[in-house]
Amino acid sequence: MKVLVTGGAGYIGSHAVKHLDESGHDVIAVDNLSLGHRAAVAEHIPFYQTDIRNVAEMYEILKDHEIECVMHFAAFSQVGESVGDPLKYYDNNTYGSTCLLQAMNEAGVKKLVFSSTCATYGEPEEVPIAETCKQNPINPYGWSKLFVERMLKDYAAANKDFAYSALRYFNVAGSAADGKIGEDHHPETHIIPVILQAALGQRDAITIFGKDYPTPDGTCIRDYIHVEDLVDAHAVVMGALQPGDARIYNLGIGNGLSVKQIVDAAKKATQIDFQVNDGDRRAGDPPMLYANPSKIKEELGWEAKYRDVEKIIETAWRWFRANPDGYNDR
Numbered sequence: 010m011k012v013l014v015t016g017g018a019g020y021i022g023s024h025a026v027k028h029l030d031e032s033g034h035d036v037i038a039v040d041n042l043s044l045g046h047r048a049a050v051a052e053h054i055p056f057y058q059t060d061i062r063n064v065a066e067m068y069e070i071l072k073d074h075e076i077e078c079v080m081h082f083a084a085f086s087q088v089g090e091s092v093g094d095p096l097k098y099y100d101n102n103t104y105g106s107t108c109l110l111q112a113m114n115e116a117g118v119k120k121l122v123f124s125s126t127c128a129t130y131g132e133p134e135e136v137p138i139a140e141t142c143k144q145n146p147i148n149p150y151g152w153s154k155l156f157v158e159r160m161l162k163d164y165a166a167a168n169k170d171f172a173y174s175a176l177r178y179f180n181v182a183g184s185a186a187d188g189k190i191g192e193d194h195h196p197e198t199h200i201i202p203v204i205l206q207a208a209l210g211q212r213d214a215i216t217i218f219g220k221d222y223p224t225p226d227g228t229c230i231r232d233y234i235h236v237e238d239l240v241d242a243h244a245v246v247m248g249a250l251q252p253g254d255a256r257i258y259n260l261g262i263g264n265g266l267s268v269k270q271i272v273d274a275a276k277k278a279t280q281i282d283f284q285v286n287d288g289d290r291r292a293g294d295p296p297m298l299y300a301n302p303s304k305i306k307e308e309l310g311w312e313a314k315y316r317d318v319e320k321i322i323e324t325a326w327r328w329f330r331a332n333p334d335g336y337n338d339r
C-alpha cells in the first residue's frame with residue numbers, strides 16, 4: 010500500500026517507516042523537523058520537511074504520491090508540558106489533525122490510522138482498561154487527542170467511504186531489535202531512557218516519582234509495549250481497514266508493572282547498579298494504567314510478541330550504548 014507517515018522523524022514514526030518499508034509497503038515520511046530521528050529514515054524513502062498544518066503542501070504530497078493511507082504520528086506527547094502550555098497541544102495535535110484531514114479530504118485519501126493514547130481515559134474507573142471505559146482526560150494532552158477521535162467519528166459519519174482507526178497507546182518502549190534505530194528525546198523524561206542515561210553515567214541517579222500510591226509497592230503502574238510490536242499492530246490494522254470502518258483498539262500488553270519493577274528489570278538488563286533516589290509525586294500521574302488488550306486479539310488476531318520487559322529494555326540498551334549521544338544532530 011502507498012502510505013504516508015506523519016511524524017516520520019520521531020521515535021515511533023521512524024520505527025513505523027522502517028517496519029512498513031521492510032514489509033514491502035511504499036512509504037513516504039513527513040515531519041516538521043529535519044533533525045532527530047530523520048537520521049533513521051533510510052535514504053531511499055522520500056522525506057518532506059513539512060508541517061501538517063500546511064494544507065496546500067500536504068495536499069500536493071498526498072496527490073503526487075497517490076497516497077492510499079495516512080499513519081498519523083505527528084504530535085507533542087508530554088503531559089506536564091501540556092498542562093503549562095495547552096495551546097501548543099491544541100494547535101499542533103488537534104488543529105494539526107484537522108488540517109491533515111482537510112488535505113486528505115481534498116486529495117481523496119480514504120484511510121487513516123491515528124495515534125491516540127490511553128491518556129484519553131484519564132483516571133480510569135477500573136483496570137485493566139477496555140476500549141469501552143469512559144474517556145475523561147485529566148490533562149490537555151489527553152484532550153487534544155480525544156478531540157481528534159471525536160472529529161474522526163463525525164467526519165466518518167459524513168463520509169461513508171472513509172475508514173479510520175484510533176489506536177490508544179499505553180507506554181511505548183524499546184528500540185528496533187536490529188539496533189539500527191532507537192529513542193532520542195530532548196529533554197528526556199520517559200522512565201526507561203532516563204534509567205539508561207543513569208546506567209551510562211550521564212545522570213547521577215534516577216528519581217522515583219512517588220512511593221505512596223495505592224499500588225502494591227507504592228509506585229505507579231504502567232503497561233509497557235515494545236515499539237516494534239506497536240508499529241506492527243498499525244500495519245495489521247491498516248490492512249484490515251474497509252470503507253466505513255471505525256476501529257478503536259488499545260495497544261498494550263495487559264501487564265501492569267510498577268516503577269520499582271522497571272528499575273529492577275533495568276538493573277538486570279544492564280548489569281549496572283545505578284543509584285535510585287526517592288522523590289515526590291509528579292503532577293498529573295494516574296496511579297495505575299494498564300490495558301485490556303483482548304479486543305484487537307479477538308478481532309484481528311494480533312497480540313504483542315514482547316512479553317518480558319527485561320527484553321524490551323535490552324533492545325533500548327543496545328541502541329543507547331552504541332549511540333550515547335543519541336542522533337547527535339541537534
Ligand SMILES: O=c1ccn([C@@H]2O[C@H](COP(=O)(O)OP(=O)(O)O[C@H]3O[C@H](CO)[C@@H](O)[C@H](O)[C@H]3O)[C@@H](O)[C@H]2O)c(=O)[nH]1
Pocket residue numbers: 086087088126127128150179180181198199200201203215216217218219229230231268291294
Ligand atoms: O524519572 C522518572 C520518570 C518517570 N517516572 C515514573 O515512571 C512512570 C512512567 O513515566 P513516563 O515514562 O514518563 O510515562 P507516562 O507518564 O506514563 O507517559 C506515557 O503515557 C503518556 C500518556 O498517558 C504519554 O503522553 C507519554 O508519552 C507516555 O510515555 C510514571 O509513573 C512516572 O512518574 C519516574 O518515577 N521517574
